[in-house]
Amino acid sequence: MSSVDDWMTSLLGEEFNDRLARVPVNVGEAGVDPFGLDPQWAKYALASTAFLHRYYFRTEVYGAENVPSGRVLLIANHSGQVPIDGALIGASMFMDVEPPRFIRAMIEKWTQTLPFVSLLFTRVGQVVGVPENAQRLLEREEALLVFPEGARGIAKTFDRRYQLAEFGLGFMRLAIQTNTPIVPIAVIGGEEQYVSVANLGGLAKMLNMPAFPVIPQLLLPGGQLPLPTKYRITFGEPMHFQGDPDDDDAVMEEKVWLVRQTVQSMVNRGVKARKHVFW
């Protein structure tokens, strides 16, 4: 146990332990928070994502100072076939943002029926994606990550890279209801980690999966690993919204459109500014 910890420290530096000591967690007498987050588990999960963050994807983080210290909704573009973008945002919220934070994300409810998966997700701070949970987390001043594109976003084919899919409206109602600032996030680099040439919708439906991407690199030796693209994560300035959380969809759509445009233009600028996909 302690040798694992030593190895972790040698890899990630004293700074990792220092940040771990400063991260605000709300644990009860049982050593876990009411949603089942266990800092002991989260430590190892963070260490492995921090390793990917620093060494594999060599993430560059911009605008970390834009993240407020209290409750916050992190709204990001979704990409890359597997949700590495979520893990890296989590790592940068811990490694680069001041004060360090554990992010919470919402997961599909069917994951709760899977042994080990449900346990792991719960212990590292993920919660079942129902509105009541989101509201409760924000009221506890947590940082909540939402990908409003959902599965439509993550399963984009390569020709549609960095073009945001439709946003859901739920996050806006939540933000207004709980008076939470929205921090728009642009993630660059995810679209090239797995190049998907097609999405077989019929087959996906048959298999009860949200999407069935065709990824040729999986057939190559070692191609199962994501390509080591360079990730760039940009945190935008917080956006505040007021109004009636139960307003018509049309009213919500206007507000959501503002957020979507902000993320899209941050993505566009990021793609234009980078010199190369891999460095």
Next chain:
Amino acid sequence: MTIANGKRTRQAAVRDGDGAVVITGICGRLGKGVARVLHRERKVIGVDRRPFLDKPKDIEHRQVDVRRKKLKDVFRAGKIDAVVHLGVMHDPRASAAEHHSWNVAAFVKLLEYVAQFQVPKLVVLSSANVYGPQPDNPQFLTEESPLLGGAAFSEIRDLIEVDMLAQSFFWKHPETETVILRPVHILGAVRNAASNYLRLDTVPTLLGFDPMVQVIHESDVVRAIQLALNGGVRGIFNVAGPDPLPLSRVIKIGGRPHLPVPYSIAKMFLHRMWSLRLSDFPVPELDHIRYVCMVDDARAREVLGFAPSMSVDETVRSVNADRW
């Protein structure tokens, strides 16, 4: 501590101070607990078909079946200030017909008398199990959440029906202050599924599952019932004990060895054990050690003024206490 609370109880519910509190199912563990904290201050009438051994002298016990007409005599005999309904049967081996006649038909009769004799207070002990463990449950269920416990586990449908009957009584008879308590897993010397589970020599768990759970000590439930008797209190209250914790932590506190079993094998095995009568845990109860079924007890804390007095260690270890 209990005395202090008992004094607070007096302020309103005992309007004239001379009416009695009727407790159904008084010979159960919780019934005795409630009777013990109330009998020094108020007149207590117990109703149970079981005999009340070691009964304090000032408690009047009617050994009648709640389903019988004789129950009405209790109401006719004198002024009743409150009815505390604890007489719900949870025997997993009893037939559905018996469950129904005992739990539902008898409760309908009881409600009839409460209305007819204009009893000012009715406290019904329901359970947080009426919500049911589900993979898509919010982490904390509020009192407004739908009662879906019967979806996978038909045996508890009559408990849901009791809860629903009490709810409709709440609306139909505003002159009676109806309180429905939905406590989480009650631990103690009681015989219920949760305590029996933790008393097993080797506690089986499901491999790869470790849901967050809430437990409450039986004496804290007694205190919640006492608080529910306060004048002016009405409505539905979730009642929870100390902070929620993972099931594995509960078992660790209990100090017994545990055995993780894959779900499919556990299900098959338990099914066989059940049909051979080697186990009294119905198969659908496995969902309680698989999914969350936790409640938001904010309303009980604010309106009832309830806070658990037992720590989680005391609560879990109480399952090994001797029965008195």
